[in-house]
Amino acid sequence: MNLTAEIIAAGTGATLARATVFAPFMQAACATYHILDPRDVAAFLAQTGHESENLVYTKELWGPTPAQRLYEPPSQKAKGLGNTQLGDGRRFCGRGLIQVTGRRNYTLAGIGLDLDLVNHPELLEQPEHAAMSAGWFWWNNKLSALATAGQFTTLTERINGGTNGLADRQALYGAAKKALGIA
Template sequence: MQLNASIIAAGCGATVLRAAQWLQPIQAACDKYGITAPLDAAAFLATVGVESARLTLLRELWGPTDEQKRYDPPSDKAGALGNTDPGDGFKYRGRGCIQITGKANYALCGLALDLDLINHPELLEQTADAALSAGWFWHNNKLSALAGDFLAVSRAVNLGNPHSKSMPNSYSERLALYTAAKKSLGIQTT
């Protein structure tokens, strides 16, 4: 599927100027990871739009919040993320267009992209690597198979409570971008 700045702007909720800056990296990620069906591309773009704050943030904002404090050992969350040392939560906080999080995910993503993300996690803040990491995440989690069920895609990525109006990753924002992406791709919306 050939994307353009208008499609990316609609799907990610970004300005056309910002979308134009992201066109090549997002197209490369879609091409590399087979995100080529229109419905799949719509779901991918909407997810990228929400997770990157409309292509403006490539690194998780850090408080640390109570949830972020759980990224460090000895919590179960830290164990699930592969964070073994104090400070790993901050070091391997969410980065990239779909916020790769945790040492284990950085290691897997680094292998797939041939990047040393364990020693240089900041590489996922670079435009091309950020987009490719999103494509890798999408492919690795088999999200193309869920593209027709956008609620399932959203839950698989980072939905939280789909009915919360206060959550930055709420379903209503995701759904609005998904609807805009489908429209820009010529997909009938109901």
């Protein structure tokens, strides 16, 4: 499937200029991680569009908010993310188009993408790595099966841990399906 900037813009809510920057990397991520079925591509575009606020942010905005403070040890959230050292919460905040979060996930993504993300977490802010990390996450969490089965809410829960932003994600999903010519 040829992912044009126009399709990416429609499916992610991004400007055409921003979609043009990401187009070759989104295409590569889909090809590499076998995100090929149009329903799967539509879900991938919608979810990455929402998670990155329309391909604008490849790094989580840091307050820290009360929720972000829980990324720091000794909280249970930090433990679940593999954050073991003070400062890990901020250092390993969400990055990439699906917001890889936590020392453990950066370590695993680094292995999968052949990048030193533990020492250089900022690499996931670059469009190429932001897109590929989203594809890597999609593949490793077996999200294609949910997407092709039309289980969009479950897919959202797997990415987000809940249904935050579900209405926006669904609107982007509808736009992505329309851009891809599927009902």
